[in-house]
Amino acid sequence: MSAVLADMPDSVAPETTKAIAPSKGGRPWTFYVLATLFSLYVIALYGPMFCIYILSFQDIRGGLVFPMKGHSLHWFVDLFTQVRTGDVKGSFDRSIKLAVIVTIITVAVSFLAGLGFRKRFCGDTFVFYMMIGSLVAPGLVLGLGTGLLFQALGLNASWYTSALGAQLSWTLPFGVLVMFAVMSRFDHVWEEAAYDLGASRWQSIRLVMITVLAPGLVAVALFGFTLSYDEFARSLQTAGSLNTLPLEIWSMTLNVTSPSLYALGTVTTIVSFIVIGASLGSIVLIQKKRGSRVRG
Amino acid sequence: MKSDRGDIELAGVCKSFDGITNVVDGVNLKIADGAYCCFIGPSGCGKTTILRMIAGHEDPTAGEIVIGGQNVVGLAPVQRRTAMMFQSYALFPHLTVRENIAFALRVRGQSKTDRLRAADAMIEKVRLTQFADRLPAQLSGGQQQRVALARAAITEPRVLLLDEPLSALDEQLRVQMRQELRRMQRELGITFIHVTHTQLEAIALADLVVVMEQGKIKQAGAARDVYAHPHDRYVAEFMGGQNVLSGRVEKVNGASFTLAQAAPDGIEVPLQARSTVKVGDKVDIAVRRDDVELVRPGRELPTGCTTSLPSRVLAIEYQGYFVKVMLDTVPDDEFVAYVPEKTFFADPFTVGDVVMATWATGSALPLA
Secondary structure: OHHHHHHHHHHHHHHHHHHHOOOOOOOOHHHHHHHHHHHHHHHHHHHHHHHHHHHOOOOOOOOOOOOOOOOOOHHHHHHHHOOOOOOHHHHHHHHHHHHHHHHHHHHHHHHHHHHHOOOOOOOHHHHHHHHHHHHHOOHHHHHHHHHHHHHHOOOOOEOOOHHHHHHHHHHHHHHHHHHHHHHOOOOOHHHHHHHHOOOOHHHHHHHHHHHHHHHHHHHHHHHHHHHHHOOOHHHHOOOEOOOOHHHHHHHHHHHOOOOHHHHHHHHHHHHHHHHHHHHHHHHHHHHHHHHHHHHO | OOOOOOOEEEEEEEEOOOOOOOOEEEEEEEEOOOOEEEEEOOOOOOHHHHHHHHHOOOOOOEEEEEEOOEEOOOOOHHHHOEEEEOOOOOOOOOOOHHHHHHHHHHHOOOOHHHHHHHHHHHHHHOOOHHHOOOOHHHOOHHHHHHHHHHHHHOOOOOEEEEEOOOOOOOHHHHHHHHHHHHHHHHHHOOEEEEEEOOHHHHHHHOOEEEEEEOOEEEEEEOHHHHHHOOOOHHHHHHHOOEEEEEEEEEEEEOOEEEEOOOOOOOEEEEOOOOOOOOOOOEEEEEEEHHHOEEEOOOOOOOOOEEEEEEEEEEEEEEOOOEEEEEEOOOOOOOEEEEEEHHHHHHOOOOOOOEEEEEEEHHHOEEOO
16 A cells, blocks of 8 residues: 555656746755655655565575675575475465455445445444444454454354454455545436436446446455455454464564565565556556547 | 326425425426426425426325326336436436437347447437547536436436526526527427526526425416516516515505505506405505616606606616616615616716606506
8 A cells, every 4th residue: 555655646746846836947945855855755665665675685695684695586485495484375375365355345345335324324423433443443452352252152263254354343444434435426416317217226336336436446445455465463363273474474573584584575565566556457447448438 | 108298287296304394385287298397496495306206206295296197106217207307417427428328228128239329319319429439527518418418318208307407507508508408399399397596597498487485386377477477576576577666555446556655646556357455455566677767857757657756876787788777766675677778878867866767557567
């Protein structure tokens, strides 16, 4: 997500400066102050991460701190072949599967909640505040509680039951909040028009609502996926005997003392970027598809 | 469903949203098949609610809505064979002009080629052929309106309902689209019901003008009837073009009565068939602004004028083909004379001049 947010000021900044100082003459001194501030912000944002990425490309002599010793892909190979680095592949698989399940549930429930909250109903504010409440509840405590509850009920904690539930308590309120923002741009007179033209409820949802809201639904999905993919606090006590990826990384920081750890950081970042890229790409594609029919 | 007729009858229609106040309060009205009917009134008078009840987007709390001889309360818009054009047009933003217009056929399960052919024919009718593949956001207001009209008309409704269709357009376009609406109505030959708050729009378009206030119909009739013969003070003031004066009846003499006013001899008003007045009654009368003539004091009154009210000119507005002269004739009400441009400039008044306001006695109209 941070990448998406950081991209925005990058592309917006030149526009704004243009608006302040119309081309020709030199830029005002405020431009240089703000540009410096922005550069510092970008360095602070990406600097620490880049340290990790750079150090992951050392050769076999590499250590955990600068200076960098040689360059190779040794630690990436090490990561996937050495048993002592832990079950990276297994936990990565679990994390992706879990994130996909969380995403599907989050999108479905958020969309339905968006539909439900179109009209006021008895107790709607109560439901809304209950939901926000679960956002502010401390994740570790909530995870601990979920773990305890499962134990008390005699159920086995595992990533696809208790951890799924604990993560949903985090992704659903987020998803619903994003959905509210998306829905606020949906004009309900479109639904009325569809009804007037003879569309059934289901046709109106499928042909009008979902298609108009598609980019927003992709955004909700992206939220669900990334929030689940790096969720740590709530999963810690609920994942059971098999770790998710963030838990695996955390346990590695305790016992792995090689740049494999950094290689893992690089790999997970790449996965994150692929997911974000795919989401933004699909939004652009949806919009392009609408645009292309214009030309066709 | 059997009938193709689009005549509408509202019988005792009431609508209440909170169970306490009636937004629409016992409306009875008959609209002929193929008529152009305009509902007019200030915002909140219930005109849009009536439209939405005829359209099937609201259910009446009481009363019957009959279209083509069939009570349609509780039926969906498609079953009523009505179509609505929404105030903001409500075009689907993700669909092109062609797909927007074909939407109704799509949800009816028509094949793609059939529905697109039908849509193209309709697009030609509203002269949008070169814009068929555009999205609504890429169209001007007038073009969007035509798309909305085509999208509603493709369902072959027997009644088309238009909710303030011209309010989103600028003045020039409004006049142009007004003509286009009338043309479409003639071409389709179906009943149009049009809600507006602009009296000019209503009288320019409608066969039947319905003036509303607070959920009730104040007057319904032909445009000329409503404008020239308003039923009461409210209609006269709302439709405009009238001066309304009130006073007590001084004496009743045969075919006319005299109203006590600032004038030396009172105001003589012809007694209409419907009004029975007694001495001492408080009565409102209306005098058309373009019937008022202004004469300098001491000059002779034009023939047929028996009343003259001394007034001072408060303000003058040049309006092109006429001049609007505002007077202090009556203490609390506005009194305005529309003087033809040529007459005015033959002997122009200035603000502060004292004039006599007069009119042909026969043109004064007693109000209910």
